[in-house]
Structure formats: C-alpha cells, structure tokens
Amino acid sequence: MKKVNIPYILKYESHKCHTMNLYIDFASQRLRVDNYRGNIASIVTRAEEVAIDHSLSKIIIKAKEGDWRQLVSNGYQLEGIIEGYFSGSDAYFMTYYLSDDRRISKYWKKEDKIIKSVTELSDHEQNQTLPSGYTIRLATKEDASSLAKLYHLVFPSYPTPMNEENYIGKVIDEGTIFYIVEWKNEIVSAASAEVNTDDHNAEMTDCATLPEHRKHGFMKVLITELEKRLIKQNIYCSYSLARAQSFGMNAVFWKLGYRYNGRLTKNCEIFGELEDMNLWVKKLDATHVDKS
Numbered sequence: 001m002k003k004v005n006i007p008y009i010l011k012y013e014s015h016k017c018h019t020m021n022l023y024i025d026f027a028s029q030r031l032r033v034d035n036y037r038g039n040i041a042s043i044v045t046r047a048e049e050v051a052i053d054h055s056l057s058k059i060i061i062k063a064k065e066g067d068w069r070q071l072v073s074n075g076y077q078l079e080g081i082i083e084g085y086f087s088g089s090d091a092y093f094m095t096y097y098l099s100d101d102r103r104i105s106k107y108w109k110k111e112d113k114i115i116k117s118v119t120e121l122s123d124h125e126q127n128q129t130l131p132s133g134y135t136i137r138l139a140t141k142e143d144a145s146s147l148a149k150l151y152h153l154v155f156p157s158y159p160t161p162m163n164e165e166n167y168i169g170k171v172i173d174e175g176t177i178f179y180i181v182e183w184k185n186e187i188v189s190a191a192s193a194e195v196n197t198d199d200h201n202a203e204m205t206d207c208a209t210l211p212e213h214r215k216h217g218f219m220k221v222l223i224t225e226l227e228k229r230l231i232k233q234n235i236y237c238s239y240s241l242a243r244a245q246s247f248g249m250n251a252v253f254w255k256l257g258y259r260y261n262g263r264l265t266k267n268c269e270i271f272g273e274l275e276d277m278n279l280w281v282k283k284l285d286a287t288h289v290d291k292s
Helices: 040-053 068-073 108-119 141-154 165-173 211-216 218-232 247-255
Strands: 008-014 018-025 030-038 058-063 077-086 089-097 134-138 177-183 186-196 201-209 237-243 259-270 273-283
Touching (some): 018 040, 040 089, 058 068, 077 201, 077 237, 077 273, 141 165, 177 218, 201 211, 201 218, 211 218, 237 247, 247 273
Antiparallel strands (some): 008 018, 018 030, 058 089
8 A cells, every 4th residue: 555645744632731732744853832721841741742652853842931941941942032923922932852863953053154144234125126027916726736836846845745736725725825926927936924813923934936037036025025915914923934054045034124033953854854944033014014
C-alpha cells in the first residue's frame, strides 16, 4: 500500500488542567502550541509527550506575558516576540529542543552579518509602481491551480503543500488572502496573509517570484497591498518569518517598516533542510494606509 504523506495535523486537546491548540508539523519535525489555557506545568508535560510520540525535535509555545518566565524555568528559551499578537497583547516564542543537533545552527554568524547589513539600509521605501505589462490583483479560488504551479517552480520543498491546488483552495476558503502579479496572463509573483481572526493578527507568508521576474521588487508591492486589505478587516498586527540567509526578503521587510524581533533556530524545512527564520513584526497603522 502506498504511504500517504500527511504534512501536518491540527489538533485541539482538552484536559482537566489545560486546553491547547496543537500544530503537529511532520515536514519540519516540530510541534507548535498556538494557543492554550490552564496550568503551564501540565502544558509543558503534555507538549513533550506529543513531540516524543511523533518523533519531533522542536517545540514552540506562543506564550503569553504572564507565562514566559515559567517556561524558561522549564528549559525553554525565548527566540522572538510578536507585539500585539493576542488581540493587542504580546506573544513570546518560547522553544524547547529535544536534540542537540536541532538546537545548533551552523550559519548563525553568517545570518548575524546579513541582519547587520539589512538594518544599515535606508528604512524608508518609496511608493512602488509596476513596470509596463504587469498587473496586480487579489487572487480568488479559481487561481489555485496557477498558484500551485508557481510554488512548485519556486520551491522544491516547503513547510506546507503549496504545490497542491486543493490545499491552496482550502486555505483561501479559510480566509487566507493572496495577492498576485501577472504578466501575459501568467502568475509570476505572489504573497499571502494568513489571517487569525480569533487573535486579530496575520502572518505574511508564501512569498514567491519566478527567477526571471525578480529584478522588479514585486514583494514590496504585494505586501503593501496585503497590508491595506488587512486594515480593512481590522487586523493591525502583521508579522512574518523570513529565511535568515535571504538578504532580499529580510531587506523587503526592513524597508517596509517591520522590526527584527528574533531568530528561530532550524525552524522550517525549505529547500531540503531545516532553516533558521528571522521574525519581523509591524503594527499596521490605519491612518497611513488608504482604506478606499
């Protein structure tokens, strides 16, 4: 029988001492606790049980203000902060490693140099315009097949199955927003905002451009359009995880007013290996974005 590849499981657990939403990520060998209530000691114990049961090597808990210090006492470490993540309250990315190999990054100093170079750039971005022949628009579910083709061409491997039409259609139905740039009726660049309506935040993600069209800087245009759309939906906390070795993507977020708020070690499986990811955060300001 052919083995079925299941990239992740979303799971809600309720125990007498706690409740929590789990993201069991097989592709990146990690467990993420996205939201929780109850006894922290009980949550820590259960998270480790789940990680061991599924042979995962990293646990991430998006901790609340009153809990991160107790997690430090339980062997967790702070890798990043998202201001305003929980409907205006901050989230603390607390991580725990189940192996020494997962804990150690061999590119850390190189990535420090990239961040230093990025933050020495001007942090002001002029208004972007599309070159002649290119158009930008909000994607619909009918674009799922073309988006899947784009992601398949750009990413040989990725944390989520973005090369599958049905998956993209599903996330659009669930509220993820995609903006696309087209050239000769072909999608050549795209980015998305994964909207969390419960906590009123959004993750900028799935940024991809075909190599022959990258010189035009489409990501700045796409992310700006996504920000306008989020403000219309009363979402004011925007964040993103950018590949720590990508000067270009980190520069995009810096120039658009995002703040570097930490680095997550060996966080995502991209291009066949676990990569460090830089955390960028921005408070969207409705007074500076046209809501028309």
